[in-house]
Amino acid sequence: xxxxxxxxxxxxxxKPGLDGHDRGVKVVGMALRDAGAEVVYLGxxxxxxxxxxxxxxxxxxVIGLSVLSGVHVDVARQVLAACAGEDLGDVPLVVGGTIPxxxxxxxxxxxxxDVFPVGTPLDDLVARIFAIAAEEVSDEQ
Amino acid sequence: MSSEPRAVVTDSGIPLxxxxxxxxxxxxxxxxxxxxxxxxxxxxxxxxxxxxxxWSMRQYxxxxxADDTNARFRYLLDQGQTALSVAFDxxxxxxxxxxxxxxxxxxxxxxxxxxxxxxxxxxxxxxxIDQLSVNFTINGTAPIILAFYLVxxxxxxxxxxxxxxxxxxxxxxxxxxxxxFIFPPDHSIRLVADVVEYCSEHLPRFNGIxxxxxxAREAGCDAIQEIGLTMAxxxxxTEAFLARGxxxxxxAPRLSFHFSSQLDLFEEASKVRAARRMWxxxxxxxxxxxxxxxxxxxxxxxxxxxxxxxxQPLNNVVRSTLQCLAAVLxxxxxxxxxxxxEALEIPTEESVxxxxxxxxxxxxxxxxxxxxDPLAGSYFVEHLTDEIEARAWELxxxxxxxxxLVELLAQGVPQRWVAESAYRYEQEVRSGERVKVGVNKYxxxxxxxxxxxxVDAASAARQRERLAARLADRDGDVVAAALATLRxxxxxxxxxxxxxxxxxxxxxxxxxxADTMREVFGVYREPQPW
Numbered sequence: 001x002x003x004x005x006x007x008x009x010x011x012x013x014x015k016p017g018l019d020g021h022d023r024g025v026k027v028v029g030m031a032l033r034d035a036g037a038e039v040v041y042l043g044x045x046x047x048x049x050x051x052x053x054x055x056x057x058x059x060x061x062v063i064g065l066s067v068l069s070g071v072h073v074d075v076a077r078q079v080l081a082a083c084a085g086e087d088l089g090d091v092p093l094v095v096g097g098t099i100p101x102x103x104x105x106x107x108x109x110x111x112x113x114d115v116f117p118v119g120t121p122l123d124d125l126v127a128r129i130f131a132i133a134a135e136e137v138s139d140e141q
Numbered sequence: 142m143s144s145e146p147r148a149v150v151t152d153s154g155i156p157l158x159x160x161x162x163x164x165x166x167x168x169x170x171x172x173x174x175x176x177x178x179x180x181x182x183x184x185x186x187x188x189x190x191x192x193x194x195x196w197s198m199r200q201y202x203x204x205x206x207a208d209d210t211n212a213r214f215r216y217l218l219d220q221g222q223t224a225l226s227v228a229f230d231x232x233x234x235x236x237x238x239x240x241x242x243x244x245x246x247x248x249x250x251x252x253x254x255x256x257x258x259x260x261x262x263x264x265x266x267x268x269x270i271d272q273l274s275v276n277f278t279i280n281g282t283a284p285i286i287l288a289f290y291l292v293x294x295x296x297x298x299x300x301x302x303x304x305x306x307x308x309x310x311x312x313x314x315x316x317x318x319x320x321x322f323i324f325p326p327d328h329s330i331r332l333v334a335d336v337v338e339y340c341s342e343h344l345p346r347f348n349g350i351x352x353x354x355x356x357a358r359e360a361g362c363d364a365i366q367e368i369g370l371t372m373a374x375x376x377x378x379t380e381a382f383l384a385r386g387x388x389x390x391x392x393a394p395r396l397s398f399h400f401s402s403q404l405d406l407f408e409e410a411s412k413v414r415a416a417r418r419m420w421x422x423x424x425x426x427x428x429x430x431x432x433x434x435x436x437x438x439x440x441x442x443x444x445x446x447x448x449x450x451x452x453q454p455l456n457n458v459v460r461s462t463l464q465c466l467a468a469v470l471x472x473x474x475x476x477x478x479x480x481x482x483e484a485l486e487i488p489t490e491e492s493v494x495x496x497x498x499x500x501x502x503x504x505x506x507x508x509x510x511x512x513x514d515p516l517a518g519s520y521f522v523e524h525l526t527d528e529i530e531a532r533a534w535e536l537x538x539x540x541x542x543x544x545x546l547v548e549l550l551a552q553g554v555p556q557r558w559v560a561e562s563a564y565r566y567e568q569e570v571r572s573g574e575r576v577k578v579g580v581n582k583y584x585x586x587x588x589x590x591x592x593x594x595x596v597d598a599a600s601a602a603r604q605r606e607r608l609a610a611r612l613a614d615r616d617g618d619v620v621a622a623a624l625a626t627l628r629x630x631x632x633x634x635x636x637x638x639x640x641x642x643x644x645x646x647x648x649x650x651x652x653x654x655a656d657t658m659r660e661v662f663g664v665y666r667e668p669q670p671w
Contacts, residue, residue: 018231020320026560074246119451
C-alpha cells in the first residue's frame with residue numbers, strides 16, 4: 001500500500017511584503033509541526049525570489065504565505081511567477097491571512113491551491129495542507 | 142460518573158474562587174490604593190479623572206494618500222472625536238518612499254503614505270496642530286515622522302510649547318511583537334533616546350514614547366505577561382536614558398504607556414490598576430523619582446483586534462463595547478475602539494463611526510464615568526489586582542535574571558513566550574475549552590459579509606506623482622549637504638533630531654533619511670522562532 005506519501009510533508013512558510021503580523025504564521029507552523037510536518041519558516045519581509053529559492057532548496061511539498069496587510073493578491077501573483085521561474089510551478093501555494101471573501105476566489109483563479117482567511121479552524125487548515133501535500137507527492141510518483 | 146469540576150480561571154489563567162470576601166483582600170488596602178492622583182496611583186493618575194475631563198476618544202485612522210487621510214480626520218472630528226491617531230502605511234513604517242520598487246503594492250494600504258514634509262502638511266491641512274492632540278503609531282522611523290510633523294507645525298506657525306500628542310517610538314516591542322524594526326537594537330534604542338531627549342527639552346506637552354504592551358498581547362501573550370513585559374521595557378528604557386545622562390525627572394513625567402483591552406472585564410480593569418502601582422513603585426523606589434508626576438502612569442487603551450472574529454462580524458460590536466468599558470473602568474486616558482469589520486478589512490466609515498459612538502454611549506449614557514475608580518474596594522477586584530501585580534513582578538524578575546529585556550529579545554526568548562501563549566489560546570479554541578461565540582459555539586454560518594472598505598487603487602499612483610513633483614522641485618545639493626550633516630551626527634552620537642528636521646525642511650524624503658541611517662547603523666534580522 002505504498003502511496004509514495006511522505007510521512008512528514010515539508011512545508012515552507014513565509015511572510016512576504018512588509019507586514020510583521022506573525023502570530024498566525026507561527027501558530028500555523030506549530031500546529032503543522034505537532035501534526036508531523038517538517039516546517040521551515042523563512043521569516044519576515046521575504047521577497048518572491050527568496051521564497052522560490054528557499055522552496056527549491058528545501059524541496060518543499062507546499063509553500064504557505066501569511067499576509068495580513070491586504071496585499072495578498074499581488075504577492076501571490078509574484079510568488080507564483082517566481083516559482084515558475086525556479087521550475088517549481090507545480091509546488092502548490094497556499095495563502096492565509098486577512099482575506100476578504102471576494103479575494104478568496106481571485107486567489108484561486110490565479111492558481112493558489114487553497115486559501116485560509118482569518119477564522120479558518122486550525123484543524124481544518126492542517127488537514128487541508130496535509131491533503132495537498134499528499135496529492136502532490138503521489139502525483140510525482 | 143462524576144468528574145472533577147474544571148478549575149475556573151481568568152483569561153490569563155489565575156484560579157478563581159466562587160466568591161471573595163474581606164479575608165481575600167490584603168491588609169493595608171488604603172495604603173495600597175491611595176487617592177487618585179497620588180502615589181501609588183492605583184486609583185488613577187489624576188485627582189479628578191473623568192469628572193473634569195473624559196478620556197480622549199482617539200480612533201486610529203489613515204489610509205491612501207495624505208488627502209484621503211485628511212478627509213477622514215475631518216470627518217472624525219466633525220463626529221465628535223476629540224483627538225487623532227495616525228496610521229501609517231508599511232513603507233512609511235519601514236523607511237521606504239512610495240516609489241521604491243520593493244513596496245509598490247503596499248503604498249497607502251494599511252495607513253497613510255508619508256514621503257516628505259509636504260505630505261505631513263497635507264495630512265494636517267486646515268487642522269491647527271497646536272490645538273490638536275495627535276498619536277503617531279510609528280516606531281522604526283519615529284524620529285523622521287516626528288521631525289516632519291514638527292516642520293509642518295513650524296510652517297503653520299504653531300507654538301511648539303502647545304504641540305501635544307504621543308509618538309509610539311517603542312522599538313523594543315517591535316522586536317518582541319510588532320516587527321517594524323529596521324536597525325539593530327543598540328542603534329534603535331539610541332534613536333529612541335534622541336527623541337525622548339529632544340522632547341524633554343523642546344516639547345513640554347508631547348510624549349516622546351509610549352511604552353507598549355498592546356502588541357505583545359495582540360500577538361498572543363496574556364494580561365500578566367503584557368504588564369510584566371511592559372514594566373521590563375520601562376526599566377530597559379529608563380536605564381538607557383539614564384546611561385545617556387538624562388535626568389529621570391526630566392523625562393519620566395512624559396513617559397506614556399499603551400495597553401490592550403480585551404474581554405475578561407474584571408481582569409482587564411484590574412490589570413491597569415496593578416500596572417499603575419508597579420510603575421509608581423519602580424519610579425519612586427528604584428529610580429529615585431523626586432517629582433510625583435514621574436511616578437504617574439498614564440495610558441492609551443487599544444481595544445483588541447485579535448479577539449474579534451471574521452464569523453458573524455456584528456458580534457464584534459458587543460466585544461468592543463465590553464473592551465471599551467473595561468478600559469474606562471481601568472481609568473484610561475485615551476481609547477481606541479476597533480471597527481467590527483476589522484477581521485476582514487480596514488474599517489469602513491460607517492464602522493468607524495459606530496466605534497466612536499460606542500465610546501460616546503459609554504461616556505454619556507452608561508453612567509460609569511461619573512465616579513472615579515468605581516471598582517475600588519471590591520473584594521474580588523482588589524484581590525485580582527494584587528494577584529496580577531504579584532505575577533507580573535515575578536515575570537519582571539525572570540527577565541532581569543535573564544540579563545534584561547534587550548538581551549532576552551536578542552535571544553528570541555520573550556518572542557517564544559508570546560508565540561507559545563498564542564498557540565495555547567488556539568488549542569483552547571480548538572478543544573472548545575475556550576468558548577468563542579460564532580466560532581466554536583453557536584455557529585451560524587450564514588455567509589453574510591458586511592459591505593467592506595476598498596482602498597482607492599488610484600491613490601497610490603497620486604502619491605507617487607506627488608513625490609515625483611517634490612523631487613523635481615528641490616535643490617539636490619542642499620539636500621545632499623543636509624543628509625551629510627545628519628550622517629555625521631549619527632556617527633558621532635550627537636542628537637539627530639535637529640538634523641533630521643533640517644533634512645526634512647530642505648526636501649529630503651523619508652526614504653533618503655532612513656537610507657542614511659541604514660548606511661550608518663545596518664539593518665537587523667530577527668532570530669528564528671524555532
